[in-house]
Amino acid sequence: MLDITVLLPSYMRWLEYWVFLVSRTIFAAVLLIGFASSKAVANKDRNEEKIAFGEYLSGECVTCHLISGTSKGIPSIVGLEIKTFVSVMHAYKARKLDNKVMTTIASALSDEEIEALAIYFASVKPR
């Protein structure tokens, strides 16, 4: 009769195998969690970078648009939804809206700059 035990891993081999399997799973899990959280941190940093850039660019906007969110002859842009802000600015850039101050300002802004401004103004709370 064929002794198949020779084909089986030794007790030690089994243990090793399981340790390997378990440790690999843990490692993968840790890696996954670590990766996910670092990605979250990176995303958060990236977002804060955009807010900071948007805040710098906003210097040009707040000469006319009150940062308090009050509107008086000029509409408020504080706390606007990001997609609303972006679509309005692109409409100015494409001259589908025709306020000359705004078409001039918008035409000097890149897509990234418009996005940064949108994220910044969405983050500001009206006072």
Place this chain on the structure above:
Amino acid sequence: MKFSRRQFSFLTGASALTLGLSANAPAVFGAARPNVVVIGGGAGGATAARYIAKDSKGAIHVTLIEPSKRYYTCFFSNLYIGGFRDYASIGHSYATLATQGVNVVHDWAVSVDRAKKEVVLGSGARVPYDRLIVSPGIDLKYESVPGYSVAAAGVFPHAWKSGTQAQLLKARVEAMKEGGNFVMIPPPNPFRCPPGPYERVSMIAHLLKQKNPKAKIIVLDQKEKFSKQGLFQEGWEKHYPGMIEWHPPSVHGGIKNVNAQTMEIETDLDTFKADAGSVVPAQMAGNIAQVAGLTNEKGWCSIIPATMQSKVDENIHVIGDASVASAMPKSGFAANSQAKVCAMAVRGALTGAKTFAPRFANTCWSLIATNDGVKVGAKYKAGETKIEATEKFISKTGEKASLRKQTYMESEGWYAGITADIFG
């Protein structure tokens, strides 16, 4: 001191950046809290002081030197003269700036010791700086108009720095005899607020149309053409027909004399008898810029566009009307725009704060009559030697009344926005 997460990451980012650039790091970084002194609390200076205090989050000590306790804006002073605004509505206090981290000192800056990097005040106190921002606005060359003087400004107000001169001008227009003559002498280029003299003519016409409709306005200009000329002349014809005569030097031959006693203005063409008038002489950078040795042969301060640094002293920045901003006009909007570029450059130099490409903009709104507003504006970039316009716009003649009203409403919104941006 407490930092939010965002401020903290900013600070670590800033220090990492400076570490990486330590070979070029300014000497002041790492030393005590750097000092920025700002001379002049108008649209340029107050904005710069406020932005440096706000964005450095206490890392820079900011002192603003301004003699007036209350600032009456030059922009919109014409609307006060025309009766569209009351005087109190163009006055602003420095109280908010003081609570936003700006050390507001009500005194005159009388000289700048550039070797010691100190500003000397009227009281004799000396204020040390690592960077100085000079934003003194304009001073008037009274003698540029023959016969005109500081004393004559009590009869023919220039009213080119708002305040009591604007009040005097309005009072004198209102006191004119029935059917009298108002004589306006606009300044030669370059000067503060290019459309200003013509908006003033419009506002005085508006006032006279209601109270003294037979009165005449005679404009004896010191230049052949002016800002928004087509728009103003169309508006004058429409709203004030037969009331305003505008004469360029090629017609009147030059102002030979202004006599504040006899109220006569003598030109080659004629001698005009005035019942009231306004004389706006040639201009130069505010006196402290001359005293500090920052001006060129024409009386203005040359700057490096990207940072608004003086071409004669790298520790000094000059912003607003006093600077040679090339394509940018001398306006409150432009000064506010330059102040933000300057504030960023100063923070970058003193604390290693991240800097971005400078951006400049300007719009000048003018009111011709009730609900008839026009505008001119542009975007600019910092060229190597000059600030250059990249895109321009101007209102058109024949625009619909609804658009003109919207433009006026927009200017009211801008006033609320910019004054909040300047004074906090």
